[in-house]
Amino acid sequence: MTTTDDRTTAAAVDPGPLIKLTIADCAAKVLHSAVALGVFGALADGPADADHVAAATGLHERMAPDFLDALAGLGLLERTGDRYGNSPLAEAYLVPGTATYLGGFVELTNETLYGTWGRLTEALTTGAPQHLDPDKGGFVGDRHKDPEKMKRFFAGLDAYSDRMGVEIARAVDWSRHASFTDLGGARGNLAAVLVKEHPHLTAGVFDLERTRPLFTEHTTRLGLDGRVAFTGGDFFTDDIPKADVIVLGHILHGFDTDRRRELLNRVFAAVNPGGRVLVYDRMIDDERRDPERLLSSLHMRLVSQDGSEYRVGDLRTWLAGAGFADSTAQPLLGTHTLVTAVR
Known part of the structure; x- marks a missing residue:
């Protein structure tokens, strides 16, 4: 049975870290899918809008906005206006064909x-x-x-x-x-x-x-x-x-x-x-x-x-x-x- 004291104690503790931990695998799957679809390679020549990325990778128009903005929120893309570009981290390690590409390791995991x-x-x-x-x-x-x-x-x-x-x-x-x-x-x-x-x-x-x-x-x-x-x-x-x-x-x-x-x-x-x-x-x-x-x-x-x-x-x-x-x-x-x- 939950008491008033129990609710007061719970209210004093932010559940945010617990929620983030509960859905932590979602962020990893966003990265995995971005590598599998070739998002970072599609932006290797410079920033582009969502339509360009979708055409190059097969992203569905219904999914593209949240997916690309999530990548930006995770620090893998940078968004300026309606254009997306690889972040320094992605540019260094997630562009296929480069000497430092780690996409193979991402796919392996x-x-x-x-x-x-x-x-x-x-x-x-x-x-x-x-x-x-x-x-x-x-x-x-x-x-x-x-x-x-x-x-x-x-x-x-x-x-x-x-x-x-x-x-x-x-x-x-x-x-x-x-x-x-x-x-x-x-x-x-x-x-x-x-x-x-x-x-x-x-x-x-x-x-x-x-x-x-x-x-x-x-x-x-x-x-x-x-x-x-x-x-x-x-x-x-x-x-x-x-x-x-x-x-x-x-x-x-x-x-x-x-x-x-x-x-x-x-x-x-x-x-x-x-x-x-x-x-x-x-x-x-x-x-x-x-x-x-x-x-x-x-x-x-x-x-x-x-x-x-x-x-x-x-x-x-x-x-x-x-x-x-x-x-x-x-x-x-x-x-x-x-x-x-x-x-």
Whole structure:
């Protein structure tokens, strides 16, 4: 039974944040649809009115005004009078064909997140990971039996690893090292960025053998055939190629703590003396207060049996246990943390 005191207390608390949180996915879907329809590409040559955008993208006249104004309200478009233009953010990352295009990553998240997060309540009550069924149109990333869908998966990751590679290229003093191996480097996109930024480096990728054809196709297209070597194998059963630097990006969050320790021990054995390890993930802050990082961890628990994000302090402890020293942590792209340590 609701009392007068209850109503008075509720009236003193603004429900606005709760309402915004309730419909937060609406904003994301607006972005996803804008990328899918090509809105930002349609405005790449400069501002235009709604009729021009509708003609270029197939927007229905009934939907266009609210849709375009919502994009403006979200900071993705800028409206002057009746004309719309890309905002600086959209111009930098959402125009197809540009070197910094992140639309592939937007499409990847749209296709992979909603099906699994729609089953969150089931996962929370059963503890079971929620996998998409490829036989029902689902998408299971690099394990998909359809090569074209695998390419789409990697293309989405490439859109993000381009920016990640540039950041890592600047965050580390690579002049002190001669070689690196990107562990789980897929088709070599991050390795390609690093070797372009630092041509003196001998570059390698270590990933499952099934990835080799996609790696060869991609590095050849980038004009790096022979510049980045591919070694096929399993992290836990095959020798990791020795290098001055070994990079682990989005790797440790796929395993439980024991497997993480085991892998870091194997990495220590592969890093040349005086070299270092680089680890980046959406690591949880040590106080476990950052909601975005905790949501990333929940996502890993949702889609995998053993995965989760982990605290920075925990990783530094595991690195020390493997034999590494002088670990440091720094933010990466505002969404990740980069931890480095010396062998």
